[in-house]
Amino acid sequence: xxxxxxxxxxxxxxxxxxxxxxxxxxxxxxxxxxxxxxxxxxxxxxxxxxxxxxxxxxxxxxxxxxxxxxxxxxxxxxxxxxxxxxxxxxxxxxxxxxxxxxxxxxxxxxx
Amino acid sequence: xxxxxxxxxxxxxxxxxxxxxxxxxxxxxxxxxxxxxxxxxxxxxxxxxxxxxxxxxxxxxxxxxxxxxxxxxxxxxxxxxxxxxxxxxxxxxxxxxxxxxxxxxxxxxxxx
Numbered sequence: 001x002x003x004x005x006x007x008x009x010x011x012x013x014x015x016x017x018x019x020x021x022x023x024x025x026x027x028x029x030x031x032x033x034x035x036x037x038x039x040x041x042x043x044x045x046x047x048x049x050x051x052x053x054x055x056x057x058x059x060x061x062x063x064x065x066x067x068x069x070x071x072x073x074x075x076x077x078x079x080x081x082x083x084x085x086x087x088x089x090x091x092x093x094x095x096x097x098x099x100x101x102x103x104x105x106x107x108x109x110x111x
Numbered sequence: 112x113x114x115x116x117x118x119x120x121x122x123x124x125x126x127x128x129x130x131x132x133x134x135x136x137x138x139x140x141x142x143x144x145x146x147x148x149x150x151x152x153x154x155x156x157x158x159x160x161x162x163x164x165x166x167x168x169x170x171x172x173x174x175x176x177x178x179x180x181x182x183x184x185x186x187x188x189x190x191x192x193x194x195x196x197x198x199x200x201x202x203x204x205x206x207x208x209x210x211x212x213x214x215x216x217x218x219x220x221x222x223x
Contacts, residue, residue, distance in 0.1 A: 033210070033211065035213075040119070040215065041215060042199065042213050042214055042215030042216045043154075043199065043213040043216075045210060045211075045212070048210055056210075058210070090153060090154065092154075092211070094211070099144060099156040099159060100144075100154075100156070100201075100211050101156075102146075102153040102154040102155070103153055104152065104153040105152075105153050
């Protein structure tokens, strides 16, 4: 019954590394999202994509980029990881005006 | 304001009712959602309400929508310890291409 899968539950990376977070959905939904979740701040939208090869900046895109080469896969890229990017990252997918399905999250620690 | 606002914390006794409140921003939102996040887990949709409804009931859950005040609430009847979690309300914000915007979450702690 898995709908949205994130490739890693936990990651530890060094400052300056390039980091890839992968997300795959099996529902054929057009829209996919990357959020980060920090205590007291809730979920903040980093980037979203409404179609293959289409992307839009969310509220906090700085330091991140994304890739959507196939409909089912949406990747979040940290070009040069920094300690302030230590966070829980959540991927979501949804159709038009429907609920969003979330992955289990990736807890990233940058040391 | 720009933000979806929720109170940070709610503590109730087992068996009591819990009411979690949310104020949203986009009067044209077609759907409003409540998500539940249990410790160490991702978010799961708990319930939702369509904007032309005032109330929706689903077993122990009651959602009330006041469109005039842009106020959404979630009532959990007979709250159980398993209801302890973070609850997020969310709206679809049309002005930003239908993106889903979340509140900061309300931590519900149920004391036995």
